[in-house]
Amino acid sequence: MKVLIIGAGPAGLSCGYELTKAGIGVEIYEASPYVGGMARSFDLWGQRVDMGPHRFFSREKHINEFFTTLVKDDYTLVNRLTRIYYRNRFFHYPIKLFNVLLNLPPFTILSILWEYLRIRLFPYKNPTTFEEWVSNRFGRKLFEIFFKHYSEKLWGISTSKIDADWAAQRIKSLSLWEAVISAIFGNKGDKHKTLLDQFAYPNNGTGTLYERAAEYITAHGGKVTLQNPVKKVIQDAGGRVNGIELKDGTIVLADRVVSTMPLTLMVKGLKDVPADVISAAEKLYFRNTILVYLEVDSMDLFKDNWIYVHSPEVKHGRITNFRNWSKELNRDKKTTILCMEFWAFDHDEIWKDKDENIAGLAMKEIHIMKLVPPQTKILNTFVLRVPRCYPVYETGYQVNLKKVENYLDTVENLIPIGRYGAFKYNNQDHSILMGILAADKITQGLDTDLWKINTDVEYQEEARIKDVLIQ
């Protein structure tokens, strides 16, 4: 059997790795010159960086085995420090009660408590939007301070238009009460992902995982070709998928195709797709990210791994400090690399603006926040655009996605997976799980519903990197 995989990101490579282990011939076609997709690591100014912060965490045994088998003990357990910056003040994330009390004026605190009590008594009956869902959990005031501005920067639409799915996936069942209990008594139960404060990080960057998966595949007879974009998936006369067409026109035939290319583009390339499915796919859209890297002439700027920037007066939404991940990343350099994230749609001015203007804006904002003292030099800047980074969960998106999913379920020999491949707001662990389960589907003929990953808590098993390694 020969399987073609479109894309060498976490989903494509974990699938390729599992298939190669099972003795199945795999060919991976990757558009870019790199493996790792959005989770790749790369050299910059003599140091190593990721594409923004990449914390790996999973409770699922197979995902952790994938990590531990490839990374071995070449990782650091990082104590996470993440804060929220809001109107010139820093708040711990997850929220720490005393920190909130010290940072907010008494009137605001009373308003938080009042709004919390109010929503407990009169909650939104069927919360369908992000705004309603979060307000039900935390009260309206906390929602405004800790969720609204950041989410609107990220998604570019009002929180009243963002689907509750996003909150349900990311915040799980964490409530204000639990956040408060955790703030007072610590997080010994380790119950919710959002509260975890330690994670395993490959010493040479998160991309190590994917570089090693690609090495394994090629060392065991598989093929990973870079700079080889796929134009479309091809089908035989009966509609069954039987290969791919590369951008240069080459046809490659196979028994199965696993696709992690953007779902919206992939569907359009198929033949005889009903008009209502095309129209549903056209209504699904993505948000882009602009990463601005700054090399700062200092080794001691702040201790956070990353900071969420909720303040509406600056445009960026998150800053990563790569000095605070593993020692190896910095390679004995005496400077610090920061990465600031701006989000945009294709039509937004900032997306079309010149690199030097975007870097200028980033430097201005980092000074407004006083994270880099005015006398400290910024030695270098680098702007990286990441298109189609976030599938936008605008209210009602499930109806369109479901239509596309139902149609693709009728196309034989095709398995769409991945963050933009399946239009799911995946972290690495979700994409890896999709890859592993896609491989199981092929090798064991299973009927697993891969669309459910990242929407269904049943996949979250109890196992942690640390537990797997220590036993």
Ligand SMILES: Cc1cc2nc3c(=O)[nH]c(=O)nc-3n(C[C@H](O)[C@H](O)[C@H](O)COP(=O)(O)OP(=O)(O)OC[C@H]3O[C@@H](n4cnc5c(N)ncnc54)[C@H](O)[C@@H]3O)c2cc1C
């Ligand atoms: C700024 C940022 C911060 C993040 N933080 C975290 C974090 O803290 N923790 C975490 O776990 N995850 C994080 N993520 C998410 C993580 O990067 C993704 O979940 C993961 O990379 C998704 O893997 P994937 O294989 O599904 O998709 P991708 O990584 O997007 O890989 C898809 C691959 O397919 C290739 N491709 C696309 N079209 C074609 C084509 N036509 N032909 C051939 N190849 C094609 C692409 O070039 C890409 O390499 C973050 C992402 C970003 C951008």
